[in-house]
Amino acid sequence: xxxxxxxxxxxxxxxxxxxxxxxxxxxxxxxxxxxxxxxxxxxxxxxxxxxxxxxxxxxxxxxxxxxxxxxxxxxxxxxxxxxxxxxxxxxxxxxxxxxxxxxxxxxxxxxxxxxxxxxxxxxxxxxxxxxxxxxxxxxxxxxxxxxxxxxxxxx
Ligand SMILES: [Zn+2]
Numbered sequence: 001x002x003x004x005x006x007x008x009x010x011x012x013x014x015x016x017x018x019x020x021x022x023x024x025x026x027x028x029x030x031x032x033x034x035x036x037x038x039x040x041x042x043x044x045x046x047x048x049x050x051x052x053x054x055x056x057x058x059x060x061x062x063x064x065x066x067x068x069x070x071x072x073x074x075x076x077x078x079x080x081x082x083x084x085x086x087x088x089x090x091x092x093x094x095x096x097x098x099x100x101x102x103x104x105x106x107x108x109x110x111x112x113x114x115x116x117x118x119x120x121x122x123x124x125x126x127x128x129x130x131x132x133x134x135x136x137x138x139x140x141x142x143x144x145x146x147x148x149x150x151x152x153x154x155x
Contacts, residue, residue, distance in 0.1 A: 005035045014059035014066070017095060017138060040144045041151070049151030056095050056154045057141060064093035096133040099153060115153040122149065 009015050041057065044050035059066050064086065068078035085093040088104035099115075102108060119126050123146055140146055 002035060009035055017059070017141065018057045041141065041147050044148050044151040046148070046151065049148065049155045052155035053141070053147070053151040061095065063095060063098055065095075094134065095154075096137040100133040100137055111153065115149065118149055119146065122146065 010019065041053050042050065044053060055061050061067075064078075064083040065080065068083040071077050080092060083092050085091060085097055085102055085104070087108070088102050090104075091097055091101075098108070100112070123143065126140070126143075126146070140150055
């Protein structure tokens, strides 16, 4: 059963953020990571924030990248490249884009500004790591001290 879980998780395109994979990159040690273990994000004290970040990590969110995977009554599944951001309509609406890149929705920009201010206060070294939004998000969700802030921002 563990082998099946390990295989399913490692082959799922929906587990990219959870496993630290993004855009085809896979961390070299993923195969050796235990599938069943206590994850740091499950210790976020505020339930709603914990649930929001968990949903983001498990691809159980309402962003177009996941929402448009499935057919509904009036349309079929949408190819990934066409699952564009609802605000800028420029790129695929992924968690990294929505949380860290998109500049087309003022309330989102305001929330991101608050997040970045708090992040800089708590962990000043974080901003220097901003190379690529997906890579940065994948990194942010691994830093235990930042997880409550990530949970709040995801919420
Ligand atoms: Zn956008």
